[in-house]
Amino acid sequence: MTLTGAANDNNYPNSQASLHPTATFTNAHINVEGAWDHTTGKSGIKVGVLDSGIRADHEDLQFGNQSVVVGGKNEVTPTGSNSGTNTNPLQDVNGHGTAVAGIIGAVRNNNLGIAGIAGGNGTTQGVSLYSLKCFDDTGLAAMSDVASAIFDGVLPVSAGGAGAQVLNFSGGEIVDGYRLFLDYGVLTDALRQAHLSKVTMVVSAGNNALTPWQAVYPAQARDSWTLTVGGSDQNGNYFKESNSFMSTPHPFVDVAAPASNTSATGAQTVNTLGHTAPNSYVSFRRTSAAAPHAAGVAALMMSQYNNPSLPADNLWPEDVENLLEIFARDITTPAPAQAGVDDASGAGLINASATLRSLYGPMYRMYHSPAISADPSLPNVVVTPVPGGAKNYYMEGGTRLFPGIYNAQAYKVQITVPVPYYAGFYDVRLWALNGIEQTKSLFGPPVPFTGPGFTNYTPTEMVTMEPEVRVVGRGSKTTVIVEGYAYQLFDYKRVNKLLPAPTYEISTTRATPAMPWIPFNPNDNTSQDGRAVRLAMLTYNPNREGVSARSAFGETEDSAEAMAGAYPNPTTGQATLYFPADFAEPSAQVQLTTLDGQPVRTEKQPIARQDDRTGAVQVSLANLPAGLYLYRIITGTGVRQGRLAKVD
Known part of the structure; x- marks a missing residue:
């Protein structure tokens, strides 16, 4: 209720x-x-x-x-x-x-x-x-x-x-x-x-x-x-x-x-x-x-x-x-x-x-992947030049180069990202996480340039020069394919923004830009620092609708799977938390909060086998004041929670 x-x-x-x-x-x-x-x-x-x-x-x-x-x-x-x-x-x-x-x-x-x-x-x-x-x-x-x-x-x-x-x-x-x-x-x-x-x-x-x-x-x-x-x-x-x-x-x-x-x-x-x-x-x-x-x-x-x-x-x-x-x-x-x-x-x-x-579950599960390297030496990375050779692109600029018109060869980079598979769950949506601070992440695809032409020079396509990796499909139950682009730059023409829109004068060709690859050379695996892709995924299991119960954390969890216990409870210091476990994971994340949800401590603890169906982790309240606390035990198979009392 x-x-x-x-x-x-x-x-x-x-x-x-x-x-x-x-x-x-x-x-x-x-x-x-x-x-x-x-x-x-x-x-x-x-x-x-x-x-x-x-x-x-x-x-x-x-x-x-x-x-x-x-x-x-x-x-x-x-x-x-x-x-x-x-x-x-x-x-x-x-x-x-x-x-x-x-x-x-x-x-x-x-x-x-x-x-x-x-x-x-x-x-x-x-x-x-x-x-x-x-x-x-x-x-x-x-x-x-x-x-x-x-x-x-x-x-x-x-x-x-x-x-x-x-x-x-x-x-x-x-x-x-x-x-x-x-x-x-x-x-x-x-x-x-x-x-x-x-x-x-x-x-x-x-x-x-x-x-x-x-x-x-x-x-x-x-x-x-x-x-x-x-x-x-x-x-x-x-x-x-x-x-x-x-x-x-x-x-x-x-x-x-x-x-x-x-x-x-x-x-x-x-x-x-x-x-x-x-x-x-x-x-x-x-x-x-x-x-x-x-x-x-x-x-x-x-x-x-x-x-x-x-x-x-x-x-x-x-x-x-x-x-x-x-x-x-x-x-x-x-x-x-x-x-x-x-x-x-x-x-x-x-x-x-x-x-x-x-x-929160039980019918929904959300997942963030770890950062996946775009290293071309890895079997999960495929680099393909975009057909048609070098083209004239209007590149809007960003943190790595000036806006202007560039002659460049585009390369498509596809990366197979591992993701968890939950039996009975369906993908609701998958999306790339592009807000990666201080990393070299792939850019978006070239798009047809349909705007008014620039004086003396008309680009054929446009490129948005910021991370825009996108999901393009499923590789298997446990993998997702994401896609981004890199560009090899040959020459650069500066746009004179002082002239009235929509016509701008193009200056004479400058020397090759200091960075001939934007954001990086996808065929070079000598330096992969920061070349990262991350993915988010929301999944849904319709069979878990209607079997939920609200917890003290405001979460919704399957009432059978959410069962957990603590002994001794109350405790003067350390307690053992028991929960259903399949032992596929060696450890569980244990969170303690106050009754109003303010975080107290988060730590990983090894899972000890109690019997074929039950695991246990240890939690210490020795340095905390007396009172009631809420605990969460988080594993890949679910979240279990309960209350734990600390007495002097």
Whole structure:
């Protein structure tokens, strides 16, 4: 049995239809109450709000005697491309940022105002918020200020940054498509750094129709760099008010979330925090509201799954995006929305409950592979030159080379990655993990160059010069084939960005670039440092539906397989934990937490055979204070858990 996830906040029953069904709006919601059965957010997860600031003293942002807004930075440039109007550098004069912050992290279950998606349960704090103020009082932001906010959001606390795991940016600019690639270097670098740092960057899709050769930035930045969120309306359909005012459709939209507040009765779909007084509340709409719904759910996912002592196994941006897409509800109307994944609403309206349920069994299993080397001497690596010889590519540039037009030979590299096989489980989706910091990972494939030609020189194809390894198929039950590309460079032509778009002058040919191979020579196995590929996989076993039981960890486990015991219990020091085991593994991971889920210790312990069906591991509580603790025993065949008492 489980507790129901409703909240006692005053405005929740009738004015937050974006989170749960109400009498007025039955289908506008993201199904959050089922997610709250798993977690309501943890303070160790930090969400950076890149916006107009946050009113940190708002009554619904107070937990105990302090604000859940744990810090902030003023990024607004006094003078620059924006208006520079910033009358109160540490406060929100505009109101937009406070509204966004409320959707994500307003304190939940406090008998006040609204329920934030990741706002805690009233007894324990939800996620922490960090204000990265990059919009001025009038709602304008310089591109350099947004980039600074991203860099500061990504930086760890020890280096003076926010140390955020999620960043929300509800803004953007409509630009000429080619200036997006050529002239947005500083912001592109910031987005790239967020991805390499494994920070989930949530951005709004925009609110306008586009003409040919227009793009929205950063919503149309690299797909793996951003989780781009479109809008849904009060009926759970595509958000479209007119042919010119709508959730901006484009191929980079990943999912949709509530963006409408239309109501003849006064009932609200999205209700959030106002900035004019510490007890003010307002309605909010458009894709600026949609993005923080997704950011709030991403924060719940990390609160549920991430383990501070096992950072390598925590959720990566690719995990968050794929899981939200898998469990989204398809949006089919009105046009341009249609059945299946589309440019209007991506995979559909996010389903918080189903997404959180997928992160723990028994019916779902998620897996991260270790880093697999792309060493061509290994039998699992095949290097093949792309037919047609050297071609002219427009390469957008990145951390390793300048943007421009190159003559190059492309090489396809296919790697067979070993993965576990669980009997009875089916693959739901497999995806590559490309956010590998400071590694040489393969790039994406060349694509036809369909844009306007450059003066004197027209490339035939385009290459995105960042890690974009993709899954191309199954090799066997226990292997998956992934694919990426490397390029041998011969000459380089610089693009003159000072001329007006879409025509740019090409300078004379320069000398061969200093790095003739991008990112590396796939036929050379003399130095393989950092040539890594990682894979994530979600599997599903329909036969394990309906046989689950909630544990104290908020997990769902098969009731027969989850059985475990401890002796002596209570203990004054060491205890033996017993559990069903098949002895295929020599050791198990043992985790201890407090009753509210705060990590105490994680360690590997050898599995001792008790009989043909039972294994045992040792755990010591000798140096811990007296009290109740929760233990987890994790092996490849499942997770077992229970309570353990320590007495003096």
